[in-house]
Each structure stands twice: as structure tokens, then as C-alpha cells.
Amino acid sequence: MNTFPIFNKKNTPILIAGPCSAESEEQVLKTAHALAKQNIDLFRAGIWKPRTRPGSFEGVGKIGLKWLQKVKQETGLKVTTEVANTIHIHEALSHEIDVLWIGARTTVNPFSVQEIADALQGIDIPVMIKNPINPDLKLWVGAIERIYNAGIKKIAVIHRGFSHHGESNFRNIPRWQIPIELKRLFPQLEIICDNSHICGRRDTLQKVAQKAIDLNFDGLMTEIHPNPDEAWSDAAQQITPKIYKELINGLIVRSLASDNPKFIETLEHLRLEINEIDNELIHILGRRMKIADKIGQYKKENNIAILQTSRWNEILDKQIKKGNKIGLSKNFMSILLRAIHQESINHQAEIMNKK
Ligand code: PEP
Ligand code: MN
Numbered sequence: 001m002n003t004f005p006i007f008n009k010k011n012t013p014i015l016i017a018g019p020c021s022a023e024s025e026e027q028v029l030k031t032a033h034a035l036a037k038q039n040i041d042l043f044r045a046g047i048w049k050p051r052t053r054p055g056s057f058e059g060v061g062k063i064g065l066k067w068l069q070k071v072k073q074e075t076g077l078k079v080t081t082e083v084a085n086t087i088h089i090h091e092a093l094s095h096e097i098d099v100l101w102i103g104a105r106t107t108v109n110p111f112s113v114q115e116i117a118d119a120l121q122g123i124d125i126p127v128m129i130k131n132p133i134n135p136d137l138k139l140w141v142g143a144i145e146r147i148y149n150a151g152i153k154k155i156a157v158i159h160r161g162f163s164h165h166g167e168s169n170f171r172n173i174p175r176w177q178i179p180i181e182l183k184r185l186f187p188q189l190e191i192i193c194d195n196s197h198i199c200g201r202r203d204t205l206q207k208v209a210q211k212a213i214d215l216n217f218d219g220l221m222t223e224i225h226p227n228p229d230e231a232w233s234d235a236a237q238q239i240t241p242k243i244y245k246e247l248i249n250g251l252i253v254r255s256l257a258s259d260n261p262k263f264i265e266t267l268e269h270l271r272l273e274i275n276e277i278d279n280e281l282i283h284i285l286g287r288r289m290k291i292a293d294k295i296g297q298y299k300k301e302n303n304i305a306i307l308q309t310s311r312w313n314e315i316l317d318k319q320i321k322k323g324n325k326i327g328l329s330k331n332f333m334s335i336l337l338r339a340i341h342q343e344s345i346n347h348q349a350e351i352m353n354k355k
Contacts (some may be wrong), residue, residue: 001064001148003155005190006099006126007041007219016080016192017244018044020234021057022064028071030226034074038248042099043068043077044221048088049233050105058234066096072096072239080128084112084120093123101128102143104160104197108132117150126154128192135162135175135180144189157182158221159212160194171200171237174208176215183216196223196237205239208246213251222247245259285340289347296348306348312341331347 007014016343017035021044022028034042043066049059068079078098083089084106092100106112107130120127127147132139139155147155161172183191193212195205211221225231228238238249258264298308316337323333 001145001186002153003144003148003186003188004153005188006154006156008127009090009218012216013174013213013251014042014190014192015040015248016042016044016064016219016221017224018225019225019231020196021046021049021232022060022067024060024106025067025070027176027226028067029074031078031224032071032075034226035224035234036077038241038245040077040287041219043071043075044101044223045079045080045081046233047081047326048084049083049137050084050103054079060114062091062095065091065097065202067097068097072098082106083116086115089116089119093125094103097125099126101158102130102147102246103250104130104133107143108134108136110138110139110142110146113146117146117152120147120152122241122248125152126156127152128158128228130158130194131159131162131178133163133172135173135178139186140178142185156190156192156218158192158296159198160221160272165272170198172198174198174211176211179217180215192219193217195223196221196234200234200237202228202239202243204238206250208252213253216256223282252291285308285343288340289343291345292344293351296351299348300352306345306352315341 009097012316015036015038017040019031029044031045035043039250045064047059047061047064047068049057049276051058065081068081071079071252073078080099080101081097082103083092084103089100102113102116105123107208118214129140129143132143144155144157157179159174161170161174162178164170164173166262179191179193181190193209195208195212199205205222209222212220222244223234223238224241224244225235225238226240229235296306316334319337320333324330
């Protein structure tokens with residue numbers, strides 16, 4: 001894919017902000033005027049809202065598009081809204097919406113994404129694609145490809161986290177490795193962090209925004225409401241324009257590179273050290289697997305089962321404690337040990353099942 005950036009901003013984050021939903025002309029314009037003063041790059045507002053359960057507010061519908069046109073006239077801001085089907089696209093286009101976005105509940109469904117792609121055939125408008133609600137990178141890539149194949153070249157992606165079951169501090173778990181992998185595969189895609197839908201609450205918005213910037217994301221999408229507690233959707237996560245200003249001013253944006261020779265030399269040196277350690281780690285893991293092979297052979301000759309739970313629990317427990325003492329988190333240790341253990345089992349199984 002050979003996509004082009006939508007925003008093409010250097011050095012400072014792309015800022016997309018606006019209410020979760022357009023509720024009234026007054027609410028939309030009030031928010032937009034406040035945000036225009038803060039030099040945001042794109043004003044967002046949901047007109048059609050995909051709500052989890054029926055009976056909640058499902059958006060004001062196309063009358064809201066007129067309010068967005070007014071935002072453009074009065075503030076000069078560019079505007080974006082979510083589209084999920086052909087009718088939405090025709091309405092959005094006939095009301096001069098500048099950028100379209102595809103929501104997380106739409107990205108999951110290839111039929112819907114293809115319908116959108118077909119409706120966009122031959123039309124030149126930038127599209128932002130949110131991650132699917134489930135942590136499936138291929139599905140996200142598939143949606144990007146469908147839109148790209150329709151001839152849309154200006155594409156960006158929005159990371160809004162992933163659904164889960166059970167307790168979490170996040171409304172949608174970020175699973176940062178998924179957007180990072182997407183960026184590795186398609187470095188030219190601008191990647192925006194929707195901190196509002198990841199957090200689902202106000203007090204963690206800043207921290208998640210900073211994390212995204214530290215991970216070299218290109219920008220942020222944040223929900224803003226003049227009176228968040230009264231919002232008709234996603235009240236718990238929306239903030240006022242004033243709090244938004246503080247959030248943005250509080251961000252530390254680090255540059256990607258430096259031309260200070262001392263800095264370059266030091267970094268180069270540390271990276272070499274890391275490379276050497278990585279080489280050693282791989283070598284040691286290889287040695288460990290060779291021993292697993294021997295054990296496999298020995299168990300085979302004596303007709304003993306591969307998995308011995310008591311031995312495994314003992315290793316896990318002991319090594320997690322050791323790791324902890326030198327600053328390796330329990331979570332990391334347990335993922336690492338489990339991966340090593342699984343590879344050992346695979347090696348042994350191969351040997352034991354060899355005819
Ligand atoms: C939204 O941006 O308001 C929205 C509905 O988001 P998502 O598709 O990420 O749930
Ligand atoms: Mn929302």
C-alpha cells in the first residue's frame with residue numbers, strides 16, 4: 001500500500017477534538033469556537049452513534065451535519081464524523097464533511113467496510129480507520145486495504161483500544177503492541193491515539209496521551225464537551241475545552257532524533273550493548289532447548305510423560321521471585337517463562353513423537 005498522510009504535521013502532535021456526539025447546534029458551536037482558539041487540526045462530532053444497547057441516544061442524525069457546516073463557516077476548522085453505511089457517506093459528502101472516520105464496531109465487519117469502500121469508489125476524501133473492537137491486527141489491516149483498494153489514498157488510523165471481559169482500569173485495553181506492529185508494517189500511516197475511548201474516564205486521559213506520544217504516535221483524538229457531566233453519550237470520559245488545554249500543554253513531546261554528536265555516540269554505544277546482550281540471550285535460549293531435546297530423548301527411552309506440573313510450578317515460582325528482585329515485573333517474568341516452557345515442550349514433543 002502506498003497511502004499518503006492526511007495531516008502531514010511535523011514535530012507537534014495532530015490534534016483531533018470535539019464532542020462524542022453532536023447534541024444541539026449551540027453545544028456544537030460552543031465547543032468548536034473554544035477548540036478553534038487552541039489550534040486543533042480537526043473537529044470531531046458523532047452524528048450517528050453506534051451504541052452498545054438499544055434505547056440509548058443514537059445520534060441526532062443528518063440535522064447535525066448542518067451544524068458541522070456552520071462550524072466550518074464560523075471557525076474555519078475542518079470537520080469529521082463517523083460513517084457506517086452508504087447513506088451516511090452520501091449525507092456526509094453532500095454536507096462538505098472534510099474527513100470521514102470508520103468506527104470500531106464497523107471495522108470488525110468486512111461486509112460493512114466493503115459497503116463503505118464501494119460507496120467511496122471514485123471519491124477523493126481522507127478516511128480514518130479505527131481499530132476493530134477485538135484485538136485482531138489482520139482485521140484492522142483488512143479494513144485499511146479495502147478502503148485503499150477503493151482508490152482512497154489519504155488514510156490514517158485511530159487506536160481506541162480493545163474490548164475485554166472483567167475488571168480493568170481501562171474502558172478499552174490499549175494493547176500497545178498491536179498499533180506498534182501496524183506502524184512497523186505501514187510506517188507511512190499516521191496513527192492517532194483516541195485516549196478518550198481507551199480510558200473511559202477523565203483522570204487517566206493525560207497519562208495515556210503521554211504514553212502515546214512517547215511511543216511516537218502522530219496525534220490524539222479526544223472527546224470535549226462544554227458541560228461533560230451533562231453529555232448525552234460517554235459523559236464519564238469527556239472534558240471541558242479548558243481541561244483539554246491543560247492536557248495538551250502538559251504533554252512532553254520528545255524529538256525523534258538529535259544532531260548532538262555526543263548524544264548520538266552515547267546512544268549508538270548503548271544500542272551496541274543491547275545488540276550484544278540480545279545475541280547472548282538467543283544463544284543461551286538455543287542451549288536451553290538443546291538440553292530440552294536431550295530430556296525429551298531420555299523421557300522417550302523411559303516412557304515418561306513430557307509435562308510434569310510440579311516441576312514446572314517450582315521453576316515458575318522460583319524464577320519469578322528472582323526476576324522480581326532485579327526489577328523484572330511479575331507479568332513480564334511469567335510471559336517470558338511460559339514462552340520458554342512452551343518452546344521446550346514443543347521440542348520434546350517433536351522428539352518423542354518421531355518415529
Ligand atoms: C466515538 O468515537 O465516539 C466512537 C463511537 O468510537 P468507537 O468507534 O471507537 O467506539
Ligand atoms: Mn464516544
